[in-house]
Structures are given as structure tokens and as C-alpha cells.
Amino acid sequence: MACELGKMGQEKARTPTIACERGRTDGGRFEDEKEDDDDFEIVGFRRTWELCYASDYGSFEDITVPSMRYTFRPFPKNAIRQGGLQFFSAKVAELKEEEGLHWPLHVYGLIATRDSADPRRNLLFDRTRDSCQIITQEDPILQLTGPSRAVVLIDPVTIEVQLKAKCKTESEDKVLNFSVFEYSHQDSYEEPPFLTTIYTRCKRSKLEFAVAFLVQSVEATVRVRVVRGSWPDHFRGQIMSRTASISHGAIVLLDSRYGRMNFNKYGVIELSRCVVSVEPCGQLKVDVVASQVDDDRNVVAQGLVDFTPKMAGVSHGICDLGFCVLRFSVHWSLPCYAGEHVGLITK
Numbered sequence: 001m002a003c004e005l006g007k008m009g010q011e012k013a014r015t016p017t018i019a020c021e022r023g024r025t026d027g028g029r030f031e032d033e034k035e036d037d038d039d040f041e042i043v044g045f046r047r048t049w050e051l052c053y054a055s056d057y058g059s060f061e062d063i064t065v066p067s068m069r070y071t072f073r074p075f076p077k078n079a080i081r082q083g084g085l086q087f088f089s090a091k092v093a094e095l096k097e098e099e100g101l102h103w104p105l106h107v108y109g110l111i112a113t114r115d116s117a118d119p120r121r122n123l124l125f126d127r128t129r130d131s132c133q134i135i136t137q138e139d140p141i142l143q144l145t146g147p148s149r150a151v152v153l154i155d156p157v158t159i160e161v162q163l164k165a166k167c168k169t170e171s172e173d174k175v176l177n178f179s180v181f182e183y184s185h186q187d188s189y190e191e192p193p194f195l196t197t198i199y200t201r202c203k204r205s206k207l208e209f210a211v212a213f214l215v216q217s218v219e220a221t222v223r224v225r226v227v228r229g230s231w232p233d234h235f236r237g238q239i240m241s242r243t244a245s246i247s248h249g250a251i252v253l254l255d256s257r258y259g260r261m262n263f264n265k266y267g268v269i270e271l272s273r274c275v276v277s278v279e280p281c282g283q284l285k286v287d288v289v290a291s292q293v294d295d296d297r298n299v300v301a302q303g304l305v306d307f308t309p310k311m312a313g314v315s316h317g318i319c320d321l322g323f324c325v326l327r328f329s330v331h332w333s334l335p336c337y338a339g340e341h342v343g344l345i346t347k
Contacts, residue, residue: 038175038202042162045180053119056344064118065342067149067221067275070312071333079337081311084217084277085113085153085183086193087124087209088249092140092176093199094206101174101204106166108132109176113147116155117336122147125163129173132166143272144252150219150277150335156184161200161207177207185213193279195249212246217277218309220284221331222253224269229324231269233260235290235300239269241276244283251276253286258293269326277335278309286328288319 046060054060070079090111095101108129112121124146127133133143151157163176179200193215199208224239231237236257240250254261254271262270278284284307292298303326305317310332317328336342 039162039178041180042160042178045158045160049114049119057118057120058345062120064120064122064149065336067219068331068333069149069336069342071221071314071331072312075312075334076337076340079334079340081216081218081280082117082335082337083153083185084214084219084335085115085151085157086212086214086217086243086246086251086277087144087147087151088195088212088251089210090125090142090144091208092135092142092205093208094201095137096204099174099204101165101176103137105135105176106132107135107142107163107176108166109163110160111142111144111163112160113151114158114160115152117152117340118342121160122149122151129164129166129170143255145272147275149275150217152335153183153185153213156182158182159200159209163207175202175204177202177205179207183211193243193245195246210249212249214277214279216280217335218280218311219333219335220276220278220307220309221333222271222274222276222286223329223331224271225327225329226263226267226269227318227325227327231261231263231290231324234293235323236293237261237269238287238289238291239271240287240289242285242287243276243278244285245279247285250287280309280311283308284330286317288321288326290321290323 049060095103108127110123111125112123114121124144125142126145135142159181161177161179164173165176167173177200179202181200183198193212195210195212197208197210199206222241237254239254240252242250253273254269264270286305288303289299290301292300301321303319303321305319305328307315307317307330311334313332315330319326319328
């Protein structure tokens with residue numbers, strides 16, 4: 001395999017297993033591919049996926065259903081609180097500069113998951129060449145914008161990575177990391193959830209994910225609206241969520257960093273990411289921090305709102321920062337039920 005999967009620093013490779021056999025020839029390679037092709041693994045995965053799913057689920061590039069599937073409608077009678085895979089962060093942990101890439105990197109492309117609830121893409125990161133993210137060696141974290149719905153972990157979850165580094169011209173752009181691998185929970189289901197690290201390594205980089213497995217989970221879609229006052233342009237805004245069971249692991253929903261926060265015409269803050277998974281018997285905590293744009297250590301105001309999980313419906317909370325009042329709305333839903341075959345076009 002072109003890439004390896006590691007857990008908690010282990011260098012031992014694991015070979016992904018895919019439900020359908022890849023139609024390969026010549027010692028495991030497709031006839032029109034070379035062994036050192038950057039996209040060899042992606043090409044093989046795509047052919048396998050199209051063989052298995054295209055007739056029922058459409059195009060390889062199609063994306064999954066949105067969140068809040070059962071917030072306002074009855075869920076299937078056999079639906080349960082399924083296991084979930086929570087993504088906290090993704091970063092470029094290593095860069096092999098001898099392969100022609102150097103810091104800072106202008107990154108574009110996608111990272112997506114596919115699970116047993118829907119084999120279509122659930123995007124975690126998605127940027128075009130014209131809207132690439134600049135990362136540095138000091139701050140190599142990618143700004144995740146997904147998942148768009150909770151990731152279900154019953155059978156192994158497939159993680160697809162297609163990232164490139166932008167150069168002077170598109171023809172000079174280089175593959176940063178192209179890989180496909182699977183993740184499955186290997187520890188006791190009775191243990192409390194904990195942060196773990198998984199990674200995929202290719203010839204130019206090592207990409208690292210911080211994740212956690214939740215034995216049971218409900219889906220929370222967070223929305224934030226300014227209901228009184230306004231957010232000053234010179235204040236950096238950070239909105240982060242945590243679950244009570246993994247209080248040290250924060251999920252960044254928004255970090256305006258060096259610019260003003262974006263709002264729609266109704267005063268709703270445009271979050272970078274809004275969907276998280278929560279344990280049914282736990283708590284969802286949402287933190288808000290306002291600081292000076294040029295000095296994030298100079299905190300002007302901060303607040304915390306707690307939510308008790310539900311299987312469906314909406315919860316609300318208020319956070320008064322002094323200069324403005326924020327109203328949080330959390331839309332609850334069971335995760336997509338694998339037995340419902342969401343997105344199946346032949347139903």
C-alpha cells in the first residue's frame with residue numbers, strides 16, 4: 001500500500017479491507033497505472049466504490065445527506081443510538097522537504113469519510129485551489145468544516161484524503177497526501193471514551209487526526225445568533241465545543257483569527273463547523289472567547305453554555321458577553337440509521 005495507518009504512534013502498517021474485491025492485475029496494479037503514481041490508491045478505491053455502489057448511490061463525488069435527519073420527524077422504529085467517530089482535529093504532522101515541498105503550505109483538496117449509514121462522501125475538509133488554506137510549521141492544523149452529519153462507526157469507517165499543495169502554476173502543484181484507509185475501534189466498548197491519534201503517511205507528508213470513539217452517540221447541530229448588541233470587528237471570536245467525558249478535547253466550531261466574524265442577514269454567526277457527536281448520558285459544553293485580534297492572550301470576555309443531550313428536538317441557551325448577547329440553538333437527532341439506507345437512489 002502507498003500509505004500506512006498507525007495508532008498512538010505505532011509504525012505497524014494495517015491493510016484496509018474493502019467489501020468488494022478490487023479488480024486488479026499484474027501483481028496488484030491496474031494495467032494503466034504505475035506503482036509510484038501519487039493517486040494509485042485513490043484510483044483503485046474509486047474503481048472499487050463504483051463497482052460496489054454506483055448503481056445504487058450515484059456518483060463517486062456525491063455527498064451524504066445533511067444533519068438533523070430526525071430532529072423534527074419520527075426516526076425508524078429500529079433506529080438506535082449508534083457508535084460514533086468524533087473528529088477533533090487534523091494536521092500535517094511531518095513534511096518531507098526533500099520531496100519538493102516547503103513551509104508554509106497552501107493546501108487545497110478534500111478529506112472525507114464514508115460509513116455504513118451512507119457510502120457517499122461526508123466532507124471534513126473541502127477547499128478549491130482558489131480558496132486554499134495557508135498552514136505553517138508552527139501552526140499546521142487544517143481548518144475542518146465537517147462532518148456535515150455525525151459519522152457512524154459500526155463497520156470500519158473509510159477515510160479518503162486528496163490534498164495538494166499549491167505552487168506558482170497549477171501544473172506545478174504537488175500532491176501533499178493522497179490516501180485511503182479504514183478505521184475501526186479496537187478497544188473495549190466498556191472503557192470511557194478517550195482521544196486517540198491515527199495517521200496516514202505518504203511520500204511527502206504524514207497527516208495526523210485526533211479522534212475519539214463514542215459507544216453510543218446522538219448528533220448535535222449547533223447554531224449561534226446575536227440577539228442583542230453586536231460583535232466588534234476588532235475582536236477575535238472563538239467558539240469551541242466539548243463533551244463532559246472528554247473535557248480536554250475541544251472541537252473548534254469557529255476561530256475568526258485575524259478578521260471579523262461573519263454573520264448572515266439574520267444575525268446568525270457563520271460557523272466553520274457545526275455538527276458534533278455527544279454521548280446520550282453526557283453533556284455538550286460550548287465555550288465562547290472574545291479576545292483582541294492582535295493578542296489572543298488578552299481575553300475581553302468569555303462564556304460557557306451547557307446542554308443536556310436529547311434524541312430529537314431543539315435546546316436553547318443564552319450567553320451574555322457584555323457587549324453582545326448570543327443565543328445558542330442545538331438541534332438534536334439520532335445519527336443516520338444504517339438500516340434505512342439513506343441516499344439509496346433505487347428505493
